[in-house]
Every structure is written in C-alpha cells, then in structure tokens.
Amino acid sequence: MMDAGDDYLSPSPTLEETFYLISKKNTVYRVKLSEKGLCLQKECNGNIKTQTIILEDVIGCRCMRSKRFAHKCKWRPRSSKKGCHEEVNENSIDWDESDVSAYLYIYAYILKKGKVITHRKRERMIITLRFRSYDKYDDNMHEAQKWRVTIKYLMSSIQQSSLPPCFFKSHDIRIENKVLVIANPKSGVGKAREVFQNKVVPIFTEADINYDLYCTKHALDAQTLMRTTNLWEYMGGVVVAGGDGLLFEVVNGIMERPDWSTMFSQIKLGIIPCGSGNGLAKSISHAFNEPYDQNPVLVSTLNVVHGISTPLDLVRIETKNKIIYSFLSIGWGLISDVDIESERFRSIGSQRFTVYSVAKLIGLKTYKGRVSYIPAVSEQLVPNDDCDTKSVVSDEGRRDSFYSIASKKSAYHSAAGSSYESLTEENVRAFGPSSTLPPLSQSLPSTWTTIEGDFVLVHAAYPSHLMTDCLFAPSAKLDDGCIWLCYIKAGISRAHLVQFLMGMSNGSHIKTPEAVMIPVSALRIEPESGQLTVDGEAIELSPLQAEILPSAAQVFARA
Ligand SMILES: Nc1ncnc2c1ncn2[C@@H]1O[C@H](COP(=O)(O)OP(=O)(O)OP(=O)(O)O)[C@@H](O)[C@H]1O
Numbered sequence: 001m002m003d004a005g006d007d008y009l010s011p012s013p014t015l016e017e018t019f020y021l022i023s024k025k026n027t028v029y030r031v032k033l034s035e036k037g038l039c040l041q042k043e044c045n046g047n048i049k050t051q052t053i054i055l056e057d058v059i060g061c062r063c064m065r066s067k068r069f070a071h072k073c074k075w076r077p078r079s080s081k082k083g084c085h086e087e088v089n090e091n092s093i094d095w096d097e098s099d100v101s102a103y104l105y106i107y108a109y110i111l112k113k114g115k116v117i118t119h120r121k122r123e124r125m126i127i128t129l130r131f132r133s134y135d136k137y138d139d140n141m142h143e144a145q146k147w148r149v150t151i152k153y154l155m156s157s158i159q160q161s162s163l164p165p166c167f168f169k170s171h172d173i174r175i176e177n178k179v180l181v182i183a184n185p186k187s188g189v190g191k192a193r194e195v196f197q198n199k200v201v202p203i204f205t206e207a208d209i210n211y212d213l214y215c216t217k218h219a220l221d222a223q224t225l226m227r228t229t230n231l232w233e234y235m236g237g238v239v240v241a242g243g244d245g246l247l248f249e250v251v252n253g254i255m256e257r258p259d260w261s262t263m264f265s266q267i268k269l270g271i272i273p274c275g276s277g278n279g280l281a282k283s284i285s286h287a288f289n290e291p292y293d294q295n296p297v298l299v300s301t302l303n304v305v306h307g308i309s310t311p312l313d314l315v316r317i318e319t320k321n322k323i324i325y326s327f328l329s330i331g332w333g334l335i336s337d338v339d340i341e342s343e344r345f346r347s348i349g350s351q352r353f354t355v356y357s358v359a360k361l362i363g364l365k366t367y368k369g370r371v372s373y374i375p376a377v378s379e380q381l382v383p384n385d386d387c388d389t390k391s392v393v394s395d396e397g398r399r400d401s402f403y404s405i406a407s408k409k410s411a412y413h414s415a416a417g418s419s420y421e422s423l424t425e426e427n428v429r430a431f432g433p434s435s436t437l438p439p440l441s442q443s444l445p446s447t448w449t450t451i452e453g454d455f456v457l458v459h460a461a462y463p464s465h466l467m468t469d470c471l472f473a474p475s476a477k478l479d480d481g482c483i484w485l486c487y488i489k490a491g492i493s494r495a496h497l498v499q500f501l502m503g504m505s506n507g508s509h510i511k512t513p514e515a516v517m518i519p520v521s522a523l524r525i526e527p528e529s530g531q532l533t534v535d536g537e538a539i540e541l542s543p544l545q546a547e548i549l550p551s552a553a554q555v556f557a558r559a
Pocket residue numbers: 184185186187188189215216217218219220221241242243244245246247249274275276277278279396397398399400402403405536
C-alpha cells in the first residue's frame with residue numbers, strides 16, 4: 001500500500017537504471033523495474049547474467065541514508081547476510097553528511113528449489129540500490145523514492161486485482177490497511193507471542209504492515225473480541241498467531257455479529273501457525289504448492305503481507321443445542337477418540353497420535369449409529385491417489401489444558417481495548433446463515449443416502465489437512481464446496497486399520513479397501529454412543545447435521 005507521503009511522486013510504469021560497483025570497475029548492473037518484477041542484469045567483461053525477482057516475491061522496500069563514519073563501501077545486490085555498509089533511516093540525525101547517496105532496500109523472499117521437493121524453501125533477499133547521480137542528497141533521495149513508490153504501486157496493483165469489487169466501497173470509519181493480530185499465549189508449546197515478536201514482526205516491518213496485537217487472556221476471549229470490536233478498523237485482515245482452535249473462535253465470533261455477512265465478505269482471515277495441529281495453515285500452503293514444512297511461520301506470514309486472499313468454505317453444524325461454524329473437520333469414532341484421549345500425552349509431541357492409535361487398536365471399539373449424506377454433484381470431485389511422501393502418522397490435536405496467562409513482555413499491547421461494547425453473555429446469539437436442511441428432529445427425504453450399523457470411524461474434513469502431517473482429504477480444495485466424508489464400518493481387519501492410520505500422513509489411507517471417502521454437500525450423524533469432535537474439539541454427544549457454506553470466508557494465501 002502507498003503512504004500518504006507518496007503523493008508528491010507519481011509511479012512510473014517502468015524504471016530502468018544502470019549501477020556500478022566501486023570496487024569492480026568492469027562490472028555493471030542494469031536494473032529494470034516493470035510489472036513483471038525486478039530484472040537484475042549483471043555484466044562483467046562481456047558476460048551477462050540475469051536474475052528476475054518477481055513482484056509476488058517482493059514484500060516491501062524502504063529508503064535509507066548512509067550512517068555517519070560508516071565504511072565507504074561498494075554497493076551491490078546482495079543477500080541479507082553479506083552486508084557491506086551501514087545505513088540509517090532517512091529521518092535520523094546520525095547520517096553521514098559527506099555521503100549524498102540515497103539507498104533503496106528491497107525486501108524479497110524468493111523460492112529456492114531443492115533437489116527434492118520437500119527441500120524447497122523461501123529465503124530472504126535484500127537488494128540494495130545506491131542512488132548518487134546527483135550532487136545533492138535530496139535529489140538522490142527523490143530518485144530512490146521514485147523507485148520505492150513505483151515498487152509499492154506495482155505491488156498494490158497485484159493485491160487489488162485479487163480483491164472483490166466490494167472491497168473498495170467507501171465507509172467513513174474503515175481503516176483499509178490495518179491488521180488485527182490475535183495471539184494465544186497458550187497455543188501449542190506456549191510460544192505464540194515469542195514467535196510473533198521474533199519471526200513475524202520483522203517481516204511485518206519490512207512490509208510496512210500496520211497492526212494491532214491482542215493477546216488472549218482465556219478461552220473464548222478471541223470469540224468475544226470478534227463479536228464486540230469495531231472490525232471496520234481492521235480491513236487489512238484478522239490474523240491469529242495460534243492454532244486452529246483460535247481461528248475457530250474468530251470464525252464463530254464473527255458469526256455472532258449481526259453484520260456477519262458483510263464482515264466475512266470484507267475481512268480476510270489469516271493464520272500464523274503456532275498451535276499443535278495447524279491443519280488449516282498447512283492446507284492453505286498445500287493448495288498453492290508453497291514450501292510450508294521448512295518454515296511454516298515464514299510462509300504463512302508471507303501470505304499475510306502479500307494481502308491476497310482466496311475463498312474458504314465454511315460448514316454450518318447444528319446439534320441439539322447449538323449452531324457451530326467450522327472450517328476443518330467433524331469426527332465420530334476412532335480418530336475423535338484418539339484426538340481427545342491422547343491429549344494427556346501431549347508432552348510426547350506428534351508421536352502421541354501414533355502411540356495412542358496403536359493402543360486403541362488393542363481394545364478396538366465400534367459405535368452404533370446412522371450416517372446420512374447428500375453426495376456433492378461435480379464430475380471433478382473424485383478421491384484421488386495423490387499422496388505425500390512422508391510416512392509418519394501424527395496427531396497434535398487441541399485441548400484446553402492451559403495454565404498461567406501472565407505476559408512477560410511489556411512490548412505487547414492489546415488492540416482496541418476501549419472499543420468493547422457492553423454486550424453481556426445473555427445477549428449473545430449466533431447470527432450467520434440459516435439452514436437449508438430439514439430440521440434435525442425430522443426424518444430425512446429419500447434424496448439422502450443413509451448407512452446404518454456399527455462404525456469404527458466416521459470423519460469428515462473440508463480442507464486437505466487435519467494437521468500438519470495428516471493429509472486426510474487429498475483431493476480437497478479450499479473452496480470446492482465439499483465435505484469429504486470418510487467412514488469405516490465394523491469388520492475391518494487390524495492390519496488394514498493400521499494401514500489406514502499410517503497412510504493418513506500422506507493420503508494413501510483412502511486406498512484401504514474398507515475405507516469409503518465420498519464428497520458430500522451435507523451430512524447427518526446420529527450416534528448412539530462415542531465422542532464427537534468439531535475442528536478437533538469435543539462437543540456434546542447428540543445428533544448432528546452439517547452443510548457446506550461454499551466460499552463463505554476468505555483467507556490470506558499466495559493465490
Ligand atoms: N489465553 C488463553 N488461555 C487459555 N486458553 C486459551 C487462551 N486463548 C485461547 N485459548 C483456548 O485455547 C484453545 C487452543 O488454542 P489454539 O488452537 O490456539 O492452540 P492449539 O490447540 O495448540 O492448536 P491447534 O488448534 O492447531 O491444535 C482454543 O480453543 C482457545 O479456546
């Protein structure tokens with residue numbers, strides 16, 4: 001986004017400039033900026049090497065002045081680790097008056113291809129351009145600013161082309177570019193605030209992201225915040241630094257607002273994975289083939305700073321006493337049991353799912369009940385055989401077993417604390433879309449398919465991953481309008497069940513003969529016993545029905 005102070009400079013469609021190295025007289029850099037990106041052409045003794053940094057990889061840039069008493073040093077495009085001169089902010093009094101150069105720093109995170117696909121990762125690169133064609137610093141700075149403004153303009157053009165037209169509607173109190181970050185200090189291993197401060201803030205700074213940080217104090221705090229805060233101030237997006245449970249609160253909090261529909265169309269949601277499962281963060285990167293595993297926080301933060309969003313399906317779930325909005329999964333039977341009961345082994349990390357699954361196989365339970373569904377209608381929706389190459393099944397699902405909430409760092413602050421309305425809990429009600437299904441108490445029409453009997457498991461997911469290392473619905477897309485329903489009935493051999501559980505890490509579980517995977521648009525589960533989960537959280541045992549809300553939300557993604 002462009003700053004107010006950029007007004008006096010108008011961006012050029014393309015810019016081109018030649019730069020020289022002080023130390024290497026024979027080397028010339030031709031740098032060209034266009035809507036394709038930044039083309040760096042190095043010419044040395046007749047040899048030409050060209051590198052293009054695409055604009056999608058650039059997250060920000062800034063102008064600086066050289067620091068007083070800094071070495072007089074050559075400049076060049078360089079990687080971040082090989083700094084060769086010191087610089088100070090344009091407004092600092094600490095500058096070197098004898099150096100009239102203006103420096104432009106361009107921050108990019110480029111994709112490094114590894115020998116194997118899992119080694120791909122994003123790496124930080126800083127391109128430094130030194131402008132000193134003029135005798136006066138102000139003139140050089142003007143040149144540098146011209147480049148900066150053009151880069152920002154080109155970056156914002158990419159963002160705007162991906163936004164729905166309604167994004168530009170005027171509203172007197174809306175703040176377009178401010179992001180609300182909600183951190184759960186108890187997510188995962190309890191390091192969400194530190195992760196945000198140490199890994200996310202530096203990238204936000206490079207990208208000029210304007211944000212407020214709110215640290216939750218207890219469970220449901222984020223849900224109350226979303227219900228009561230003035231979200232028009234956060235048109236830049238709402239980002240959780242936490243796990244899927246925190247985003248679940250955000251989604252359900254927005255659904256408790258009378259203006260839920262407007263808010264879901266206006267606000268992009270983001271997730272910086274600091275939880276234990278992080279199914280959605282992984283699914284988003286998987287959908288866009290981003291190298292998540294090497295650095296999940298970096299990749300997810302880059303999604304946010306690019307400001308581009310993609311539609312995400314939500315699911316409306318109705319139980320006897322509740323309406324819940326979900327973005328990840330519904331479960332009954334073995335996987336839900338493992339998810340809930342292995343919580344006490346959280347300290348052993350991702351192995352707890354494997355260990356606990358094996359334990360559950362010894363005294364394998366089956367559950368009586370009925371599962372009904374409406375098949376999704378689309379030719380493309382066929383479970384496929386695409387599998388990841390990893391081999392370990394793991395589950396680091398979520399439970400609320402946290403303790404101290406005291407903050408150690410004074411640098412954190414709460415956002416918009418004063419804008420809370422005095423809505424009491426009694427006034428809280430779920431708004432959100434109404435159901436298109438028959439009431440839960442009524443029997444279903446014959447257009448539904450029903451399976452009855454004893455089940456080992458019934459589990460449904462909407463994005464591809466239930467957890468970082470659990471590719472549960474290999475064919476799922478973020479907005480395919482489908483609930484991917486999987487069930488196994490009683491009678492499966494232990495060997496096949498082990499094959500199923502192990503295969504969940506790479507998606508090969510769907511090849512298990514007894515496992516049925518069907519894309520559906522709605523489902524009803526009528527359990528007689530067992531445990532139900534929604535997005536990994538236990539809910540009361542009751543009949544439940546769910547329907548897809550296609551593209552109901554939008555999430556930051558490198559679309
Ligand atoms: N400050 C807090 N103290 C205790 N519990 C909290 C706090 N803030 C949020 N919670 C609760 O913690 C639960 C889990 O949080 P979160 O999803 O962030 O982490 P996780 O469970 O480790 O990750 P995942 O959901 O990806 O498995 C949420 O459901 C939320 O209700």
